[in-house]
Amino acid sequence: MSRAGGAPGRSQVAQSHKLARAEGEGGGSRAEGEGLGAAISAAAISAADVWAALEGIADPEIPVISIVDLGVVRDVTVEGERVRVAFTPTFMGCPALDAMRRSIEQAIAALGGETQVEVLLDDSWSSDRITPAGRARLAAAGFAPPAPRGAAPPTLVQLQRAPTRCPWCGSPDTRLENLFGPTPCRSLRYCNACRQPFEQFKTL
Amino acid sequence: MPGRSRADRLLELADDELILGWRNSEWTGIAPFLEEDVAFSSIAQNEIGHARALYELAARELGGDADALAFDREPGAYRCAALVELRLVPDWAGTIARHFLYESADAVRIGALRAGPDPELAAIAAKIDREEVYHRIHAEMWIDRLGAEPGVRAALERLWPYALGVVEPALRAELARRVGETLGRPLPEAEPVERGVHVPELASLWEEMTAVRRSAPAGARW
Numbered sequence: 001m002s003r004a005g006g007a008p009g010r011s012q013v014a015q016s017h018k019l020a021r022a023e024g025e026g027g028g029s030r031a032e033g034e035g036l037g038a039a040i041s042a043a044a045i046s047a048a049d050v051w052a053a054l055e056g057i058a059d060p061e062i063p064v065i066s067i068v069d070l071g072v073v074r075d076v077t078v079e080g081e082r083v084r085v086a087f088t089p090t091f092m093g094c095p096a097l098d099a100m101r102r103s104i105e106q107a108i109a110a111l112g113g114e115t116q117v118e119v120l121l122d123d124s125w126s127s128d129r130i131t132p133a134g135r136a137r138l139a140a141a142g143f144a145p146p147a148p149r150g151a152a153p154p155t156l157v158q159l160q161r162a163p164t165r166c167p168w169c170g171s172p173d174t175r176l177e178n179l180f181g182p183t184p185c186r187s188l189r190y191c192n193a194c195r196q197p198f199e200q201f202k203t204l
Numbered sequence: 205m206p207g208r209s210r211a212d213r214l215l216e217l218a219d220d221e222l223i224l225g226w227r228n229s230e231w232t233g234i235a236p237f238l239e240e241d242v243a244f245s246s247i248a249q250n251e252i253g254h255a256r257a258l259y260e261l262a263a264r265e266l267g268g269d270a271d272a273l274a275f276d277r278e279p280g281a282y283r284c285a286a287l288v289e290l291r292l293v294p295d296w297a298g299t300i301a302r303h304f305l306y307e308s309a310d311a312v313r314i315g316a317l318r319a320g321p322d323p324e325l326a327a328i329a330a331k332i333d334r335e336e337v338y339h340r341i342h343a344e345m346w347i348d349r350l351g352a353e354p355g356v357r358a359a360l361e362r363l364w365p366y367a368l369g370v371v372e373p374a375l376r377a378e379l380a381r382r383v384g385e386t387l388g389r390p391l392p393e394a395e396p397v398e399r400g401v402h403v404p405e406l407a408s409l410w411e412e413m414t415a416v417r418r419s420a421p422a423g424a425r426w
Contacts, residue, residue, distance in 0.1 A: 088331075091335055092250070092253035092254055092256070092331065092332065093249045093250045093251070093256070121257050122327035122328070122331060123327060123330035126334070153333075153334070154337065154341075156341045156344075178239045179243065180239075180242050180245075180342070181242065183246075184249055184250055184253070184335070188242075202338070204335070
């Protein structure tokens with residue numbers, strides 16, 4: 001289960017997109033495939049297709065963000081029609097885990113692929129993996145994005161003092177109300193300026 | 205304890221997390237204030253999530269699946285430490301004391317697994333540790349507030365022998381050091397309540413926890 005090289009960062013992901021596209025363009029062009037059986041070439045799935053399909057899957061508990069922007073899809077490998085997706089739960093007790101797995105299987109079935117979903121239980125995901133686009137979407141929906149984690153685990157003082165803007169009014173005058181919230185991945189904060197409570201994605 | 209198989213060790217960890225998760229969830233709706241309803245429920249959910257992942261690993265060696273390991277064993281076959289079995293509701297002081305002692309013991313144990321020779325266990329321990337950081341912060345925050353209160357002081361001393369039983373003998377000195385450092389005073393030396401000794405109230409927890417599973421042996425569907 002544990003992978004020596006660690007999971008791919010965003011840049012490697014982007015690279016494998018490109019690589020998959022290049023292969024697709026070079027290898028299975030429609031013109032060539034026509035005579036041999038259009039069905040085969042039409043069913044060929046690229047890693048880019050899979051990533052695009054996964055981008056359409058919303059987090060079941062915070063539906064404004066896709067599982068790709070959440071950073072939990074760690075790897076996609078395509079061999080013919082067989083698609084292997086490795087993903088990490090944010091929290092291990094996340095009740096959305098099974099729903100995410102089903103959504104991934106359905107999305108890939110819709111591409112005509114056979115899926116193998118591998119759940120990685122290692123240390124390869126951190127809230128720092130949420131993409132800039134994902135952070136912006138969280139903020140727009142009223143969830144403060146997580147404070148950066150750094151190398152060491154967060155302390156109470158750091159969590160209390162981390163500058164966090166209110167997603168409603170933008171004021172930095174906010175305080176930590178509860179480390180825990182309505183789902184494992186969220187904390188509760190309060191804005192002293194506009195007097196609204198709001199949720200923050202936990203720094204993990 | 206020496207000579208335990210890998211599956212035994214996984215079951216110890218998983219049973220601790222499952223049973224403590226259950227005990228913590230007993231505060232849902234009746235904690236002293238709303239924030240603590242949310243906190244203890246969320247902590248319970250995390251612990252049960254860890255239990256599930258650990259049972260899945262154990263099931264690869266023992267057969268069956270996570271649910272079978274969690275619910276189909278007889279109460280006497282559980283390998284949890286007695287600390288997590290104690291029913292403490294409505295004793296808030298005792299609950300805070302157990303929370304702090306368990307999280308301290310768990311931190312020591314997870315640290316050892318992370319540094320240990322089994323790469324799969326080290327990886328899952330590291331993943332679990334990211335979540336447990338929040339439990340520790342929460343427990344230590346409460347000890348900071350209430351640690352000097354007579355009720356909590358008494359509960360810490362009463363539960364200390366149980367806490368020692370959570371970790372293996374080689375890790376007990378480190379646990380004592382860690383707990384003493386946070387409390388600012390050492391807890392008295394005590395005879396550990398070893399794993400394998402079950403308290404009577406485990407039976408009623410087991411009855412309730414496995415009731416649905418036992419009522420629908422073919423599998424409940426909803």
